[in-house]
Amino acid sequence: MNNKKQKLQQKDLAPKKLGFFDKFFLGEEKNYIVENLTLLADSGMGMLSALNAISDGSQSKRVKKIVNGIKYDIDSGCTLGKALENTKIFSEKAISLIKIGEKSGQLTNNLKVVSEQQQKERVFNSKIRGALMYPVFILVVASSLSIGIAWFILPKLATVFSELRVEMPLITKIFIALGVFLGKYGTIFVPSLIFAILFLIYILFFLKQTKGVGSFLLFNMPIFKKIILQIEISRFGYLLGSLLDAGMPITESIRSIKETADFSAYKKFYAYLEQNIEEGNSFAKTFSSYKKINKLIPSPIQQMIITSEQSGHLSQTLKKIGSVYEEKLDNTTKNLAVILEPVMLVIVWLAVVAVALAVILPIYSLIGGLKK
16 A cells, blocks of 8 residues: 555656647757756766756746656656656657767767757758758649639639530640539548648658658659768768767767668668677778668778778768768758759749640630631
């Protein structure tokens, strides 16, 4: 009975978890917690004291909820990595690095890496959003106009043309059939289509069990393949170089990169690299024995890594590679809008021409019939 009472009391004392809607748009809060935790842990402050300081210094109710939950889990015997995992808001990459840091005694250094990586990803995501904003806006407007014309205008024109007994061209018949369909089922079909597209995106790119399919598709698309390669080489160079600089053994460093990789092709390669290095093989031998290595890491980068391993400057070279590819990625994202803009304009032009032909061709037929 006493044990049951104690458990009930513990449940009552447990902080409230974030609600479903509380978990949206938590980027600033997550960054605030990790960055401050890194600074305070680096100064020598104990973990619970650091969490108390973060909670007391924040005006955000969500930050206080998150931090109180982490403190409760640590008081209950959880590690920091497990406590962060229980919040269900931090990325797998961050949690994996922190767990590895706890096991290896390099928690503070790994927290620094997580904080810096979050900052880099934040900058990169903002650039990607900025580059895609204009093309997506154009695509949405063009799609909305096409559906609107087919839904509301063409069915009315169809009635006029049928009463005048005008022979309609195929493209007009297609648009009118679409308009009639939308007129009957549009209120169900359009929301269902939007939901299906969003659900497919979630399945392909966010659901843990199936996002490998989405990453495979992206990795085989020319524009996105280049971006993915630059992202992964930048991450590989920066993370591996930073972890080696922090004193982490090379196999554990590669394992941490493997566990935080987003794309299955690179995850498989990192697993192969970890196994070979653990067996005592060099980077040169590992690269030469991996069949698809040139698709994942360009030959010049392989040579730089091999040479730096032999000269004993591996960590410095890796960080330099990360820096170089971060600059390349920056240039690619800047040029992304320039690349996509003409594609979007062609799509919009084709949509406008199709709609114009669907409306104008029957009018020409009507005028021709009147002349006769």
